[in-house]
Amino acid sequence: MKTAVKSKKHPKSPEEIKTNRSFVQRMGLQWQLILMSIPFLIHRIIFSYVPLKGWLMAFQNYKPAKGWLDQEFVGLKWFKQLFSDTVFITDIRNTFAMSLINLSLGFITAIALALLLNEIKNTFAKRFVQTVSYMPHFLSWVIVAGLVQNMLSTDSGIVNDLIVKLGISDTKIPFLSEPKYFWGIVGASNVWKEVGWNTIIYLAAMSSIDPSLYEAASMDGAGRFMKMFHVTLPGIKTTFMMLLIMNIGHILEAGFELQYLLTNGLISSVSETIDIYVLKYGIQIGNYSLGTAAGIFKSVVSITLVFIANKLAGEENKLI
Amino acid sequence: MKGKIKRIVASAMCAVLVIGAAAGCGEKNTADDGIKRYTVFIGDSTKEPSADNKILKRFSEELGYEFEFEYLAGNLDEKLGVMIAGGDYPDLVMGDTKLIQAGALIPLDEYINEEDYPNLYRHIEPVKKRAAYDDGHVYILPNYGITYGERSTGGYYGPAFWVQKRVLADAGYPEIRTLDELFKLIEDYVAANPTTDGMQTIGYEILAAQGREYVMTSPAAYLAGSPNDGAVIVDKDTYEAKIYADSDYMKTYVSKVRELNEKGLVDPETFTQSLDQYHAKIASGRVVALFDQRWNFQTAEDTLGAQGMYDKQYAPVIPTFDETMEPWYKDKTVVNAQNGFGISTACEDPEGLLKFLDTILSEDWQKYIQWGEEGVDYMVDDNGMFYRTEDQRTQQSDEQWQAANKIVAFQGLLPKMEGEYSDGNGTDPAYQPDEFYESLEDYDKDFFEHYGAKTWSDFMNPIRENPPYYPAWQIDLEDGSDAQFANQKLTDLQVSYIPKMIMASSDADFEKLWNQYVDEIHNGVNVQAYEDRINEQIQWRLENWD
Structure with a gap:
């Protein structure tokens, strides 16, 4: 597919090549390109397609002691078990919900911060804010979860201390044992950790906007905000669409570590994601078949969503 | 530019190859x-x-x-x-x-x-x-x-309710026979000593962290006079195993802990904490009582000992629901x-x-x-x-x-x-003999004397002959089996419902949650598969052992 896209831009009048020559002739003309793509093709086959043979496990009663072809086949048993399990259904809901929250918050905050940073003319101040805001990206989730837990603790957590001392509430709020707060906590933690990092790509896109557009806008009497809305935002639209389509492919990955580390019995009905389900009912109790079935479900949904998003993105923004 | 990229790609590939090779060669x-x-x-x-x-x-x-x-x-x-x-x-x-x-x-x-x-x-x-x-x-x-x-050994590392020695000493070294007596003891002590070293005294601590759910789920069985049989209680005559997660024993235990919580004696963070946080709380010396197996919080107790806070270390007590039941916390050593x-x-x-x-x-x-x-x-x-x-x-x-x-x-x-x-x-x-007693701190020697004990085992029930199939907790459920799946589901249900029931604000709420919980066990969990597997193995043991 990649080569096909490239051939369109081939300097030797591509239309002619396409129509008048046979497939083999066309291959011959592009042999350098094809040769160059072979290593990547091999890489893909080895790491993305060969492991697909493991999908067989989802249709078997897989026991690690036996070879993968000596297993007992059970048809769709595991899929039926998955979808008749109310916990799994709740987990799908949780995954989608947290993912959508993360996705929308992630985009909004990153673009907002990038827009603001872009307006700062003092380089030092800009760099400083940028660096400080993207530092948390390098922390591992284990540390972030620990921070969140300490901050929100009812025992001596700073958030609860503030709430009580500022008189917002008389009693401390048990953030981590009330289901209604959990998605918000996950969303906020994600924003805190990733917002700076996510701005980098937008800032890069903004810096490539032709300055003459801004000049022209000024001539037409546009102020700062007008320029932001009519020049900067349209300027990063393609970047935005590309990131959106790519992220939609990951929508069933709402994250795993944070939820896993912050969860407890009181809030498991909102905190458990598909990945945690796979871990608990697949890997942990040695039911690899069930885990694989859930994995297949995730892949199928992701691929479908990517195609839908790609279609909706319209002709000029298409990735595939 | 191209050359540079090539070099980077080449060196990355080399690195991958080298790492792969190093990991690949098993050493003789x-x-x-x-x-x-x-x-x-x-x-x-x-x-x-x-x-x-x-x-x-x-x-x-x-x-x-x-x-x-x-x-x-x-x-x-x-x-x-x-x-x-x-x-x-x-x-x-x-x-x-x-x-x-x-x-x-x-x-x-x-x-x-x-x-x-x-x-x-x-x-x-x-x-x-x-x-x-x-x-x-x-x-x-x-x-x-x-x-x-x-x-037999002088130490005891198994299951029991553990109470700080200072609490027992304060109350005049009582013999605790029932859960009500224990909870009364906690209540009185916390009322008299609301703070410990400047921090709030915690009456009762529970752990619900992953992998240690038994701390929350298993006390009911011991309180009912059953030995350590895991998630089931085995009939003493017919050797038939049944889960007790949905039993009256469980209901009584949970509702009593709920009453304790209503009095503000259960740590509000008890269900959200990790194992490390649990250890940290115990090591701070402000947890009055808890249920656990000693090996699980031993490190926290060692920390207390290292700071010389012997009175804040723990002694086992072995209550049952009422005095007619014989406690069976300590069992005869079984092959692990x-x-x-x-x-x-x-x-x-x-x-x-x-x-x-x-x-x-x-x-x-x-x-x-x-x-x-x-x-x-x-x-x-x-x-x-x-x-x-x-x-x-x-x-x-x-x-x-x-x-x-x-x-x-x-x-x-x-x-x-x-x-x-x-x-x-x-x-x-x-x-x-002797060396164990001699190795005790002076505080402990004095404490032991009040109870007429020489070893920790003397605090426990007298040892009885184990049932012939014992112990059921060792029975393997087989990975990927229905029994294993049911067991995980049951644990998950308990982890999600028991905290809610304990934190329920009224009796009516508690009843509602209990009914929901039992309903989910009966309709959502293949209990039969789980019990069948346990019973099958008990029968196998009765036939093949000894």
Whole structure:
């Protein structure tokens, strides 16, 4: 597919090549390109397609002691078990919900911060804010979860201390044992950790906007905000669409570590994601078949969503 | 630009190749220098030995064995799951039925014979049936429970309700028989002592962290006078097992804890905390009482001891729901089947490893590992009895000293002698009469005196003969089976409902949640599959054991 896209831009009048020559002739003309793509093709086959043979496990009663072809086949048993399990259904809901929250918050905050940073003319101040805001990206989730837990603790957590001392509430709020707060906590933690990092790509896109557009806008009497809305935002639209389509492919990955580390019995009905389900009912109790079935479900949904998003993105923004 | 990218790509590829190659070459067990080297996996993350550890040094210099340890980081089941999925095993691995089912362990009974491994043979032969897996083979050498002689240990590490010694002392050293008495004791103490060292006193602590759910789910069974049978209560006459998660026992326990919580005596964070936070709370000395097995919070108690806060350490109490029920917390030592080390199929020289295990099971090595070096770590009196001086005792609990002179984590999984040696000495100080009592702090000696006790076991119920199938908690559910799935579901339901019920604001709420919970157990969990598996195994044991 990649080569096909490239051939369109081939300097030797591509239309002619396409129509008048046979497939083999066309291959011959592009042999350098094809040769160059072979290593990547091999890489893909080895790491993305060969492991697909493991999908067989989802249709078997897989026991690690036996070879993968000596297993007992059970048809769709595991899929039926998955979808008749109310916990799994709740987990799908949780995954989608947290993912959508993360996705929308992630985009909004990153673009907002990038827009603001872009307006700062003092380089030092800009760099400083940028660096400080993207530092948390390098922390591992284990540390972030620990921070969140300490901050929100009812025992001596700073958030609860503030709430009580500022008189917002008389009693401390048990953030981590009330289901209604959990998605918000996950969303906020994600924003805190990733917002700076996510701005980098937008800032890069903004810096490539032709300055003459801004000049022209000024001539037409546009102020700062007008320029932001009519020049900067349209300027990063393609970047935005590309990131959106790519992220939609990951929508069933709402994250795993944070939820896993912050969860407890009181809030498991909102905190458990598909990945945690796979871990608990697949890997942990040695039911690899069930885990694989859930994995297949995730892949199928992701691929479908990517195609839908790609279609909706319209002709000029298409990735595939 | 192009050249640069090429170089980067090329060097990245090289790196990948080199790493792959390094990981790919398995090392032979016997190196050119004649030293046998083995990799070891220990499913525990505490107490690693230091690099110049005395015992490991002797293993290397005198026996020619060296070990490369890998300790657990995170959840054991996950680690084993990943190990099995990848098929990559260390030589000597903390055994687990998962590994047996995956065909990762070699059947040791096929190797162990009287001629080649006399000590191992002596150790394993009498308990072979109990140590065997379902298929009759012994894959894992039990780490505990193979005893020599009749002597019992001075320590107690099993299940009980644990109450701070200061609380019992304060109340005049009472005998606690029922749960109501215990909760009353907690209530009175907290009312009189609302703070501990400037922090709020916590009445009752519960742990619901992953992998330790039993702290929250199992007290009801003990309170009902059942021994440690895991998630089931087994009928004492018919030997039929039933889960008690939906029983009246459970309901009574949970509702009583709810009443305690209503009085503000249960830690508000108790259900959201991790194991580490739980340990930290106990180590702060402000937790009045809890239910647990002592080994699970031992490290926190050690911290209290290191700070000299002996009165804030714990003593076991063994209440039941009412006085008609006999407590059965302490059981007769059982072979800790399917726990300990197994040898993986990846091990190239299992005979060498077995030879090592055989050697260290000799009395001389056992004395060295468990007591230490004569004249340095312990003394011998005129009658040939071992004892320790005050200094020798104190250093035993110093963690840094331990790291250099003991192999705590390794020894925890190795097969070992327990009871007495042929010369009449206890296998370790806890098995030495007098030495155990002498090793106690003055505070404890005084405390023991008030109860007329000499050992921690004296605080427990008198030992009864175990039921013939006992214990049911060791029954393996088989990975990927319906029984296993049901068990996980049941645990999940408990982890999500019990905290809610305990935190329910009114009796009506509690009743509503209880009905929902029982309803979900009956409709959402294949309890039948779980109970069938347990009963089938109990029947098998009744037929095949002894």
